[in-house]
Amino acid sequence: MKFASVKVILIMTALTILGLYALDYWKNPQLWHRGAVAMESPEGGPRLILWMNHLCCTGCLDDVRKALAGTPGVDLEKATGPKELLTQAAANMENATLPDYGNAVTLPISELDKLDLVKVDRALRDKGFVAGRMELSGIPHFRLEAALDHLCCGMCDRSISERMSFLKAKGQGGQLKWIESVSVQHEKKTVVAYARFLEAGKTDDVAEFLSGLNFLGFEPQSLRIETAEHMEHPPLQAPVAPNGTGGQGPGD
Numbered sequence: 032m033k034f035a036s037v038k039v040i041l042i043m044t045a046l047t048i049l050g051l052y053a054l055d056y057w058k059n060p061q062l063w064h065r066g067a068v069a070m071e072s073p074e075g076g077p078r079l080i081l082w083m084n085h086l087c088c089t090g091c092l093d094d095v096r097k098a099l100a101g102t103p104g105v106d107l108e109k110a111t112g113p114k115e116l117l118t119q120a121a122a123n124m125e126n127a128t129l130p131d132y133g134n135a136v137t138l139p140i141s142e143l144d145k146l147d148l149v150k151v152d153r154a155l156r157d158k159g160f161v162a163g164r165m166e167l168s169g170i171p172h173f174r175l176e177a178a179l180d181h182l183c184c185g186m187c188d189r190s191i192s193e194r195m196s197f198l199k200a201k202g203q204g205g206q207l208k209w210i211e212s213v214s215v216q217h218e219k220k221t222v223v224a225y226a227r228f229l230e231a232g233k234t235d236d237v238a239e240f241l242s243g244l245n246f247l248g249f250e251p252q253s254l255r256i257e258t259a260e261h262m263e264h265p266p267l268q269a270p271v272a273p274n275g276t277g278g279q280g281p282g283d
Contacts, residue, residue, distance in 0.1 A: 077140040079105060079151070080234060082164035086112075086134035090119035095136055098158035104146025105138040112136050133163065143170075148237060148254040165241075166234035173258045175224040175240055177251040182220040191215050191222055194247050207243060209235040222251075 035043075086092060092112045099107055113134040140146055148165060155162055167173070182188065192215055199207040214223045224240050241254055 077143060077167070077169040079138045079140055079146070080164075080166040080168060081136045081138065081151075081155075081162045082133060082166065083136065083160060084133045084163040085160075086116075086136070087129060087132045088117040088119050088122035090122065092116060092134075092136070094158060095155070095160060098154050098160060099138070099151070102151055102154055104140060104142045104144075105151075106141040107138065109139045110136060140169075143256055143258065146256060148175075148241065148256070149251055150253075152238070152241065162238060164236045165238040167229070167237050167256065168234045169231075170256070170258060171229050171231075173226050173229070173256050175226070175237060176255050176257055177222045177224075177240070177244060177249075178253045178255075179220045179222065179249055180252055181249065182215070182217060185217070188215040188217050191244075191247060191249070195243060198243050198246070206236075206239050210240065222249075 081095075083091075083095065086095065095112075096107065096110070099105070099110075116134065117129070151165065152162065192213060195207075195210075195213045199210060202208065209227050209229070211225045211227045214225070215221075216223060222244065226235055229235055237254075237256070241251065244251055
């Protein structure tokens with residue numbers, strides 16, 4: 032039997048170490064740039080960018096601003112819209128047309144603890160608008176907490192966990208890929224989505240999580256963004272039994 036030489040062993044060891052370091056850097060860039068992330072102040076601070084599939088003129092923009100007036104957690108006075116936007120008068124011209132009728136409105140987040148994404152969504156819908164995307168930027172570590180009115184049994188819990196994983200796996204175009212994991216807190220009637228590290232200059236479309244819950248048959252009463260310096264995923268819990276005690280039912 033011929034054994035590998037010391038040179039071959041050293042080369043294979045070095046390649047393995049380099050490969051593992053490269054994999055770790057790709058999966059966890061925040062651990063390699065912890066100092067830079069801590070010192071970094073994202074340009075403009077945390078922002079919520081609303082992509083409106085229809086925002087063709089200044090009249091649309093004015094109505095969006097009116098719809099969001101009084102929304103807690105965002106600074107509407109410093110909100111910015113498209114740099115070039117048709118006036119309402121120009122949009123009224125018979126032959127006026129655009130290659131894309133969508134545009135974005137950027138909202139600086141002034142008080143994160145008061146921002147409720149469900150209220151933002153409903154405020155727009157009540158005035159006839161729908162945000163195609165709600166992109167969060169400038170917050171490296173965060174989680175989303177969706178409060179539900181209905182979460183009656185262990186089957187409800189499992190349906191969210193299992194089907195959300197299915198949606199992530201089958202998502203076209205990378206939908207929900209920014210979510211690291213989802214936890215169902217039955218007693219609090221809360222679904223928590225833990226986001227992957229958000230690099231500076233990039234965004235996560237948090238509306239995907241809201242739409243995902245709607246697709247699964249749940250309508251959150253609120254959806255809030257929570258941050259923590261060290262976020263730990265809660266330990267897995269046994270499914271709640273039909274009698275609500277976590278054990279066997281009567282007669283089992």
